[in-house]
Amino acid sequence: GEPAKGEGKGGNEKAELEGSVVIDGSGTVYPFMAKMAENYMTNEQEGVSVEVSRAGTSAGFKKFLVKDGTDFNNASREIKDEEKTEAEKLGIEAHEMKVALDGLTFVVNKDNDWADDLTQQEIVDIFLAEKDKKKWSDVRSDFPDEPIKTYGPNENHGTYEFMFEKILEEKALPEKINLQQDYSTLVDLVSKDKNAIAFFGYGYYASNKDKVNAVNVDFGKGPVEPKVETIAEDGDYAPFTRPVFTYLNKGMAKEKPQVLDYAIYTMNNSQEVAKETGFAPLPDEDVKATVEALEGLK
């Protein structure tokens, strides 16, 4: 039938679609996309089956960049040159969709009553210092004379890459920083260690506000609290903000109406679902621009 018009949230009068939408990729984006897919299947198109998996950004691209690959690939980073080259070779057009914003959040123990806010430089120093050499009192003299314990997600995660590339400007983290594969571990570690400081995506903080405190960051204009409002691309928390993406296979979108329909639905609902899953929503004009671009694919 006639492909549905992307009316957004209340497209009840739309034609019924069927078939499947296959999504893989980043584990960071997964909670957002899984929620989205569930909403879509319950509220929008019951006949369509949306599969969401989480092989990881790169592994996801490997499934995306093959003949008859996945329809979408979630990514916590932009597509890399090697991947673009591969896409060109296969004649796959990867259409970039920014879906939400994530704010790199620094968290400390609930009992940490001193580090309510830190400057950007202090944070960089803390994470670049060799362990055992850095004490809280080295950061500011009125802080306690206790060693700082630094934690973070491992190289596996886009969050690490962001921290490493954008914030630490590729200065290598000391070897002794305690890296983890799982965010749950990080939350657990910080909640049990008074001298700990860790970083991860805003969503993980938002879900664990009862267990850890966030550090307000001073980018030069006074401390900024990480929250949905500030983590905008032009918000006060912008230096620590990064976008998360999903890449749409344009060929698939043209071939399968449900894929395009889902893409448009995703954009239209991105702001709401982002908030629910611990991301900051995109600004309205970004959503609009993306939706328009998608409409153009019909």
Added chain:
Amino acid sequence: MKYVDAAQVQKKMGTRLLANKLAKNLFFLSTLFGLIVLVILIYRVVAQSIGWIDADFIFNKLSTDPEKAGIMGAILGTLWLMAVVAPVTMVLGVGTAIYLEEYAKKSRLQGFIQTNISNLAGVPSVVFGILGLTVFARALDLGSVVLAGGLTMALLVLPVVVVASQEAIRAVPQYLREASYGMGATKWQTIKNIVLPASLPGILTGVILALSRAIGETAPLVVIGIPALLIPLPDGVLDKFTILPVQVYYWTTDSALVAEYANLAAATIVILLIVLFAMNSVAILIRNKFQKRF
């Protein structure tokens, strides 16, 4: 002349008997240690899962909402995985065992294959994951489907079945073979009619143990990239799937986002352990029932 002084011997006897007694208790405590850990481990998991295991949990599909989430997908995935692993390892394992025990006995070739199988048994499961990823998922272009995972797991547990079958075949007394040959039966007739039926219980035990190993393995499937996630219930070997331990892994990972996922993970572990206990009990039953038959 007497060298052994009875009084002396008598005097030492007390110490020796005491040492024996102490050692016995120490050995017993060592044995208990493992069991105590087992009890603690199970207790913790069960305690955490209380209130989360019900019919909905078992029959629902996966959801991001912990109240609605269920493990039907992982259960079906586990069943489909077994549906691939069982026949494949059975055919490959028993075939290999027969070849080694009945045809290539004591040859160089047997030694080589035997060594190879022992080595294969020791290859870390992640490495099998890489093989599965490279060969089945990518080169054969199957993707992360039941068949790819099943074939990988089948190769992973193959040594278990081969070794168990070899033992079972070896346990068939030579005199039964001789009796059959003595009637003019050919080699294959003897194997088919006498050796295989007699070793079947041992073979089945091996297959069950191999299966229970397969459904408890996480690493290779994580490496292959098995999605644990929002996917339709699998209904064939070319569908994507997840299995129980992988589900446990992802739920625990995500418990930083939704704390209740940790309870779901515990509940899944309980289900997984129940399945494993059931399978092991069957294996033990078969083993005990048929142990002394000849």
Added chain:
Amino acid sequence: MAVLTMTETKGKLAEEQEFSQAEKKIVYGTKDLNLWYGGDQALKNINLDIYENEVTAIIGPSGCGKSTYIKTLNRMVELIPVVRVSGEILYRERNILDRSYKVEDLRTNVGMVFQKPNPFPKSIYENVAYGPKIHGIRDKKILNEIVEKSLRGAAIWDEVKDRLNENAYGLSGGQQQRLCIARALAIEPDVILMDEPTSALDPISTLKVEELVQELKKDISIIIVTHNMQQAARISDRTAFFLNGEVVEYTNTNSIFSNPSDKRTEDYITGRFG
């Protein structure tokens, strides 16, 4: 009572053989048979003719090569990989050691009963039907007849006829051994080889098997290995005494026991060793 009958039989036999040699046909002819297990020679230059419708006993101390010899007669020794054989064994005038001789054919004609009863872990019926089945007889009615006939032939029919479908392992040792004989009879062999068939049995079962052997020899030839000299004396027509892989003496049973011609035979018979 039983002893008397035995002695009678013997006396008759002795007379008979004197002149029967001429007309009795040779079933097995063994010519210069040598056999090695790897480097160890277990049989040395064996020359031995086995006659039709006789019971031939093979005696000798442990390790002398008795089992090896009768396993060579149906080429069962081949199952041991290190075995090497030279010489000839003629069965019904054809050399069975010849490569071209199909061992399955040979074993179809030559049955074997082992030291330890070794029924298959199947039902009594299936045990007996096994041979006919592997040789392609599938007809249920014919199989039934064969089973009954063979069990009767092995004098065990009455004891098992009501439980043919029970597992053979439920039988006593003596019954199992007779079942094994029935199993061998089912394919109507020409010769039956028996390797100490009664050594694991109690006296009564032993007696039954011994009587059975006497019965069977009307139709077929029997070669029996035994470590029990009294048994050899009781049931055999001819006896070969093996020692260290050689045949020390081979003649009719009466004379070997009453008047052994070799000192070693005498020593053995009188229990000087073994």
Added chain:
Amino acid sequence: MAVLTMTETKGKLAEEQEFSQAEKKIVYGTKDLNLWYGGDQALKNINLDIYENEVTAIIGPSGCGKSTYIKTLNRMVELIPVVRVSGEILYRERNILDRSYKVEDLRTNVGMVFQKPNPFPKSIYENVAYGPKIHGIRDKKILNEIVEKSLRGAAIWDEVKDRLNENAYGLSGGQQQRLCIARALAIEPDVILMDEPTSALDPISTLKVEELVQELKKDISIIIVTHNMQQAARISDRTAFFLNGEVVEYTNTNSIFSNPSDKRTEDYITGRFG
């Protein structure tokens, strides 16, 4: 009938003992010994006295309880979990079946030699030194002397003295058996129990062990199980004939073989069964 024979036997024994008792001391007294493996009774009401510095032979067909009996004498049967025992065994006047009797003590005084030679997978020296060592003798010089004395006592010293540090498994079966005897001698036992010690040996080794037994009885008492009646006749002073877990006849060896008082003994000795 059977009862009558029993009584007869007893009567004869009683007479004999009247005078021998005075000079010969009893090492082992067995009183109303019964033994069950689970539900199966393997020994029935055994009453048997063993005398000092004698060789006592125990004969009987397979499964009659010979091994069970002598394993009861050093309580080795206890290793089988299902075993139950009633009655008394007095060793040097103390009841060894008593709970408070330490088996280790008993076994230090009563050595055992098994059917199959069972040296430890250690050097010849270590095999013999094992017993003294566990009993706390550490002095290298004393150990050396014990080893030599025991090996000489077992008539194997000359054969092994140059290779005491080689593995015991390099010895022939007969040598291994004598090594096991040496091992038992090393702790200077009072009694040695032997369970068919020569049944796995060749005739020459058998002879050596038999001679050794004759030699040893000067110092110690020996109880030997054998299936070889000739052997019993050759080496023992007294013989017990076991059948189905009972002692059918027990008297001095000469009379049991020349003039058995029980029909079953006679049947067995003349090879009617077994």
Added chain:
Amino acid sequence: MPESGTGLDVRGMIAKKRKSASIRTVVEKLVPRILFGIAAISVLTTIGILLTLLTETVIFFERVPFLDFFTGTKLKPLGEEAVFGVLPLLTGTLLSSAIAMVVAIPIGLMTAIFLSEYASEKLRRTLKPLLEILAGIPTIVYGFFAFTFVTPLLRSFIPGLEPTNILSPGIVMGIMIIPMVASLSEDAMSAVPNAMREGALALGATKLEVTLKVVVPAAISGIIASFVLGISRAIGETMIVAIASGSSKNFTFDVTQSMQTMTAYIVEVTGGEAAAGTTLYYSLYAVAMTLFVFTLVMNLVAQYISRKFREEY
């Protein structure tokens, strides 16, 4: 021939069938070939693993010098100045395996002794399956057990212990391996003929003396083989360390620290953000190859030892 009333002629029937039994001859020839084909699959699997690992490992070593990889103490897989030294992973692997064996060897061996020498048949029959359950628990369950139970427990004794460290997963891995060591050692000890035990008991030895001076020495090769196989298992174990030891690529010998093992690195990289074609991606294969060679050597050693043992008695 036996003539029966029924007039059966079995021999005749058989003779007839035999003549037409050419299919049987073909089957008889075919079966071994088919079975050989099946048996060859296990060999093909090994070859497949080797080829898979080798092709990509070669590319890795074109970019990272062989020596740098094996002597490098720094593993920083990201950025312009990425360094690939395998030593941090190697120490992580060796330390965790060593700790595991410190737990598994004594307890496993003592358990084996108890089961084989002291326990009654009935007790053994109950205990052994229970221990086998321990071996059958999915390793992921052990991983969380190590992280959520053993580590906090240890931290109450060892204050300097990092929340993720190599000690706790090492211990839990040891617990997981106990049944393997126990069961294989027990097999080796049960294979020691009873005659030897009886020989020693008959000399007045206590059970302990029989065990330590006769049974264990006689079974020593089998026992050692079980240790080596245990080590190999520990080296290859993935999920426990992936969860409980963290992902720090620390080069240290301090077991209270977080470290990464080779296996955990493999899981991390395959599920991670490394794009195909990057050195990070190829490093996965180089590490896997190292791991493979490691366990292969261990297995060969174990086999060598246990083969020697078979010849002994």
